[in-house]
Amino acid sequence: xxxxxxxxxxxxxxxxxxxxxxxxxxxxxxxxxxxxxxxxxxxxxxxxxxxxxxxxxxxxxxxxxxxxxxxxxxxxxxxxxxxxxxxxxxxxxxxxxxxxxxxxxxxxxxxxxxxxxxxxxxxxxxxxxxxxxxxxxxxxxxxxxxxxxxxxxxxxxxxxxxxxxxxxxxxxxxxxxxxxxxxxxxxxxxxxxxxxxxxxxxxxxxxxxxxxxxxxxxxxxxxxxxxxxxxxxxxxxxxxxxxxxxxxxxxxxxxxxxxxxxxxxxxxxxxxxxxxxxxxxxxxxxxxxxxxxxxxxxxxxxxxxxxxxxxxxxxxxxxxxxxxxxxxxxxxxxxxxxxxxxxxxxxxxxxxxxxxxxxxxxxxxxxxxxxxxxxxxxxxxxxxxxxxxxxxxxxxxxxxxxxxxxxxxxxxxxxxxxxxxxxxxxxxxxxxxxxxxxxxxxxxxxxxxxxxxxxxxxxxxxxxxxxxxxxxxxxxxxxxxxxxxxxxxxxxxxxxxxxxxxxx
Amino acid sequence: xxxxxxxxxxxxxxxxxxxxxxxxxxxxxxxxxxxxxxxxxxxxxxxxxxxxxxxxxxxxxxxxxxxxxxxxxxxxxxxxxxxxxxxxxxxxxxxxxxxxxxxxxxxxxxxxxxxxxxxxxxxxxxxxxxxxxxxxxxxxxxxxxxxxxxxxxxxxxxxxxxxxxxxxxxxxxxxxxxxxxxxxxxxxxxxxxxxxxxxxxxxxxxxxxxxxxxxxxxxxxxxxxxxxxxxxxxxxxxxxxxxxxxxxxxxxxxxxxxxxxxxxxxxxxxxxxxxxxxxxxxxxxxxxxxxxxxxxxxxxxxxxxxxxxxxxxxxxxxxxxxxxxxxx
Numbered sequence: 001x002x003x004x005x006x007x008x009x010x011x012x013x014x015x016x017x018x019x020x021x022x023x024x025x026x027x028x029x030x031x032x033x034x035x036x037x038x039x040x041x042x043x044x045x046x047x048x049x050x051x052x053x054x055x056x057x058x059x060x061x062x063x064x065x066x067x068x069x070x071x072x073x074x075x076x077x078x079x080x081x082x083x084x085x086x087x088x089x090x091x092x093x094x095x096x097x098x099x100x101x102x103x104x105x106x107x108x109x110x111x112x113x114x115x116x117x118x119x120x121x122x123x124x125x126x127x128x129x130x131x132x133x134x135x136x137x138x139x140x141x142x143x144x145x146x147x148x149x150x151x152x153x154x155x156x157x158x159x160x161x162x163x164x165x166x167x168x169x170x171x172x173x174x175x176x177x178x179x180x181x182x183x184x185x186x187x188x189x190x191x192x193x194x195x196x197x198x199x200x201x202x203x204x205x206x207x208x209x210x211x212x213x214x215x216x217x218x219x220x221x222x223x224x225x226x227x228x229x230x231x232x233x234x235x236x237x238x239x240x241x242x243x244x245x246x247x248x249x250x251x252x253x254x255x256x257x258x259x260x261x262x263x264x265x266x267x268x269x270x271x272x273x274x275x276x277x278x279x280x281x282x283x284x285x286x287x288x289x290x291x292x293x294x295x296x297x298x299x300x301x302x303x304x305x306x307x308x309x310x311x312x313x314x315x316x317x318x319x320x321x322x323x324x325x326x327x328x329x330x331x332x333x334x335x336x337x338x339x340x341x342x343x344x345x346x347x348x349x350x351x352x353x354x355x356x357x358x359x360x361x362x363x364x365x366x367x368x369x370x371x372x373x374x375x376x377x378x379x380x381x382x383x384x385x386x387x388x389x390x391x392x393x394x395x396x397x398x399x400x401x402x403x404x405x406x407x408x409x410x411x412x413x414x415x416x417x418x419x420x421x422x423x424x425x426x427x428x429x430x431x432x433x434x435x436x437x438x439x440x441x442x443x444x445x446x447x448x449x450x451x452x453x454x455x456x457x458x459x460x461x462x463x464x465x466x467x468x469x470x471x472x473x474x475x476x477x478x479x480x481x482x483x484x485x486x487x488x489x490x491x492x493x494x495x496x497x498x499x500x501x502x503x504x
Numbered sequence: 505x506x507x508x509x510x511x512x513x514x515x516x517x518x519x520x521x522x523x524x525x526x527x528x529x530x531x532x533x534x535x536x537x538x539x540x541x542x543x544x545x546x547x548x549x550x551x552x553x554x555x556x557x558x559x560x561x562x563x564x565x566x567x568x569x570x571x572x573x574x575x576x577x578x579x580x581x582x583x584x585x586x587x588x589x590x591x592x593x594x595x596x597x598x599x600x601x602x603x604x605x606x607x608x609x610x611x612x613x614x615x616x617x618x619x620x621x622x623x624x625x626x627x628x629x630x631x632x633x634x635x636x637x638x639x640x641x642x643x644x645x646x647x648x649x650x651x652x653x654x655x656x657x658x659x660x661x662x663x664x665x666x667x668x669x670x671x672x673x674x675x676x677x678x679x680x681x682x683x684x685x686x687x688x689x690x691x692x693x694x695x696x697x698x699x700x701x702x703x704x705x706x707x708x709x710x711x712x713x714x715x716x717x718x719x720x721x722x723x724x725x726x727x728x729x730x731x732x733x734x735x736x737x738x739x740x741x742x743x744x745x746x747x748x749x750x751x752x753x754x755x756x757x758x759x760x761x762x763x764x765x766x767x768x769x770x771x772x773x774x775x776x777x778x779x780x781x782x783x784x785x786x787x788x789x790x791x792x793x794x795x796x797x798x799x800x801x802x803x804x805x806x807x808x809x810x811x812x813x814x815x816x817x818x819x820x821x822x823x824x825x826x827x828x829x830x831x832x
Contacts, residue, residue: 143706144690187691188668191615198585198618333696334556340795343718408576409585452690456662456706 007129010356014364019062019357022055026063027365030070031372034087035078035380036398041071041087045331049338057339058354062361064335068328069121069311069362072271073369076113076304077380081106084218089271089307091214091434092279096292096299103295107238112249112297113304114373115241120257120305121366124312127261128359132316132348139265139317144452145463149473151446154273155439156477169435172426176439179204186444187451199411208403208416209440213433215399216420219392221427239374241297249301252282256305264310265317274310275303276438284480312362318343319355534771537597541572547586547603549579553796554760558602560792561630561762564783583607584617587763591619595767597776600627605808606671606758609815613823613830614669621812624763627777629803630784631793632759634737635672637679637729638712638720640702648728648744651709652683659686664701665711666694672711674822675731675754681825682751699725717797732757755822756815759801761808777805 013019033044045064052060075087080097093113100109142150155173182193183203194200241249259281260274282302283292292299318329336343341351348355373380403416423433457463465471544562548554555577562573578586583603590601601624608621637648645651655661665673668691680687690707692698695715702710703724710716712727719725727743730736731754736745746754762780764773783789784802793800803811823830 140700140704143701143704186667186693196616198588201584201615202579330696334553337553337796338556338792408578448693452692455688455690458660458688 003130006352006356007360009352010360011363013058013353013357014062014360018055019059019361020364022059022063023066023361023365024368026066027070027073027369027372030067030072031074031369031380033067034071034074034076034090041068041328042331044071045328049331049335052335053338057336057341057351058357060335060339061332061354061358062365064332065315065358065362066365069308069365070369072304072307072311073114073117073373074380075307076117076300077110077373077377080109080113080300081381082218084215085210089275089311090304091210091272091437092275092303093300094214095279095434096294096296099293099295100297100300105295108241108245108297109300110377111239111374112241112245112301114239114370116249116253116256116301116305117308118366118370119253120260120309121312121369122363123257124261124264124309125359125363125366127309128312128316128362129356132320141469143467144449144456146467146469146473147445147449148453148464149470149477151442151449153473153477153480154277154442155446156480165430168431172431172433172436173439176436176441177443179209179436180440180443181447186448197411199409203444204415204440205403205409205412206437206441208412209419210437211399211403212416212419213423213426213437216396216416217423217427217433219396220420220424223392239377245297248297252278252298252302253305255281256302257309260306260309261313263306264313271307271310271314273438273441274306276434278302278306315358319347319358534769534775537772537775538569538571540598541574542569542597543599544573544575545578545586545590545599545601546575547578547583547601547607549577553798554602557631557760557789557792557796557798560789561602561780561783564786564789565779568779568782584611584615584619587624588618590763590765591623593765595625595765595769597764597768597772599765600776601763603761603763604758605629605756605761605812605815609756609812610669610671610758610819613816613819613832614828616831621816623766625766625768625773626805626808627762627764627773628780628784628805629759629761629801629808630780631798632732632757632801633671633714634733634757634799635675635714635731635754636712636716636727636743637676637731638702638710638716638725638727639708640705641723641726643709643726645728648749651728652685652749655685655687656683660688661708662688662690662706663709663711664690664692664698664707666698666713666715667691669828670711670713671755671758672713672731676711677826678754678822679729679731679746679751682746683749714797731755756811756818759803759808760798761803773805 014023029044029048030041033041045067048064048067052064055063071087072089075085075090076093076097079085079090079094080101083094083098083101085091085094097109097113100106178193180203182200184190184201185192191201256274256278259278260271263274263277264271279292279299279302282296282298283289286292286296286298288296314329318332333343341347341354400413400416403412404410426433426436453463454460464474542565544558546555546558548558555575559575562575566573578589584607586601587603587607590599590603593599608624611617612620637651639645639651645654663676665676667673668689673689673691676687676689679685690701692701695713698710698713699716699719701707702716703719709728710725712725716725720727727740729749730740730743730745733745734747734753736748737743746752764776768776781802784800790800820830
């Protein structure tokens with residue numbers, strides 16, 4: 001089958017009525033759980049897995065995939081309107097999106113998020129169709145040293161995320177790295193920092209950490225503020241971004257799509273990582289970096305495009321290599337195997353219906369999402385327009401339920417509440433939670449890649465500069481580090497000058 | 505004061521009630537069992553293949569016993585979290601657990617856990633994991649003998665595994681001990697990460713854990729040696745086992761087992777065991793195991809009990825030889 005007939009065949013499969021119905025159901029559920037903080041796609045997909053036993057594998061995967069990319073759309077709504085990320089992948093969107101909303105422009109923020117997601121989704125699907133097989137083989141060339149270099153680059157990017165103090169950001173990153181080492185040491189199988197608690201053997205889950213730091217702390221902060229000002233923006237007019245918005249957002253959307261697409265392919269990458277990376281890239285190359293964190297439209301457009309592109313491209317390693325890159329893909333792998341399909345390099349030939357059908361359905365799903373999220377935004381907002389007295393306990397309830405259902409572990413509840421209080425104090429003292437989370441995500445991967453590399457090289461550090469891929473990443477990291485040190489020095493000089501003036 | 509009195513009266517009544525229930529329970533335990541829903545803890549994450557087999561087993565058992573069997577996932581710590589939790593539950597037959605034999609035999613040697621093998625009453629085993637030595641299809645070695653010869657000449661060939669001290673990784677080391685070979689072990693986060701590492705040619709071979717089997721069928725990988733079997737695998741009759749190359753058997757195969765807390769009344773345990781056996785023998789369940797490339801390997805509770813002490817000794821001996829620090 002040549003490319004075009006494959007695509008046509010895929011659309012024929014996607015437009016079968018039961019596939020359309022389940023695709024709609026998937027994106028609807030996805031949007032809903034995206035809007036509601038706490039319950040994420042992983043939890044939802046595991047809960048819904050049993051209902052896929054009775055339907056065909058193509059239909060099942062179409063629905064489950066819809067939940068995943070639907071959640072990327074829905075997550076932004078809560079981030080922008082409430083300032084509490086609906087999903088981990090919308091954490092960054094909350095930074096500028098909520099600021100735009102507070103400044104009276106919630107409509108364009110939501111609009112650009114939805115259009116950016118749609119454009120990125122479209123581009124990613126085209127990329128998925130055209131590039132899936134060759135790209136998969138590139139991803140295979142990432143061995144331990146290449147991952148190590150990539151993670152180093154990721155940690156360096158942390159310093160870029162620093163909105164205020166670089167020192168505080170690095171301190172929080174250090175806390176994140178330490179939290180990331182809790183649990184069984186992957187190399188020796190020995191427990192570390194578990195204080196004898198078997199619940200901690202698997203480490204701290206990202207969900208209670210992220211929901212505590214961002215969600216619970218936000219609620220605590222809002223409880224303080226409620227009387228002073230309305231935090232939830234409920235009047236949304238003019239969803240269409242202006243011409244000026246489009247001009248400012250066009251290139252961020254393109255760059256976000258691109259970086260999201262490529263980061264999504266890497267195992268261990270995925271939607272959340274891509275939002276951090278694209279945001280920091282935009283902040284870096286922007287002519288007005290000081291606008292970021294205060295309602296820059298590029299700060300909404302880039303990460304929202306990136307997470308959607310990544311949500312779609314993360315199917316590439318699963319569908320072409322049988323390698324699940326993240327936990328969502330691991331559940332999809334399980335779903336495929338229930339139906340007796342083993343993903344792998346030969347899957348596209350053996351099950352063309354599945355590959356082309358699912359990919360085409362993503363396009364259909366993206367159109368549905370655009371309709372669901374723009375003209376019908378009012379419905380989703382109404383979900384959030386409940387009075388604070390009801391909404392905050394409700395968010396807390398959903399968050400607690402969400403944290404519990406992932407592992408059924410009571411400890412996760414205490415962790416989430418503990419991190420909530422910690423996050424509240426962090427914000428009070430002007431520490432940012434984002435570097436902590438990113439370092440937390442990167443640290444196990446970094447450690448693992450480093451130790452794996454050193455086993456392979458029998459302890460020689462030369463392995464980290466033995467391939468072009470890792471040399472490239474390390475060079476990039478070094479350049480970024482140097483250039484980020486310079487504004488820090490500059491800022492320091494400025495502060496010195498300012499204090500000197502004050503004292504004088 | 506009034507409050508305190510009423511509380512104590514309430515508690516007193518509760519105790520009496522509980523005693524009455526306990527008596528009633530012991531008199532007609534099996535006849536009335538089960539009178540309510542049964543909780544099945546699963547020591548693995550939701551959505552994984554192990555979880556899916558447990559859920560299918562629960563579904564079939566529901567039909568046989570006529571009460572709901574509610575699955576709860578308690579993943580973590582190499583199954584130790586779920587084991588500790590189940591060991592702490594009342595042995596009334598309303599709590600069962602799906603876990604692995606190695607969580608009873610191997611894990612407690614390496615870390616402090618809140619249970620012993622004696623904390624459980626095994627009900628049955630329904631499958632086991634068979635490990636193998638896996639290479640890429642285009643690897644230079646035609647068979648295991650060529651591989652061993654090459655490994656002798658070039659010490660330090662690298663392999664990936666699904667984790668340190670997993671049964672497949674231990675099996676590779678038993679081969680190394682037997683033939684005097686030396687390998688570099690690259691541990692990964694699980695079977696599929698290990699497969700990727702081999703596919704990308706970052707290691708020379710891999711300790712196959714079961715998730716590599718689809719790649720065999722697709723012609724991406726080849727198996728040179730199968731570990732945890734006495735005789736050759738009926739599906740892969742051309743692949744040698746340890747005996748064929750003159751080595752003692754590798755470590756015991758870890759099985760997926762259904763456990764109840766120790767102290768379950770005998771008749772209740774028997775009723776449960778026969779229900780689970782019947783559920784596992786149903787064609788739908790057999791078909792599911794087949795899809796996941798898991799062999800059906802039934803063992804009764806008594807058989808499992810008998811195999812535990814020698815298994816513990818095997819691992820104790822192995823860790824001593826390998827210089828791994830043990831907690832007991």
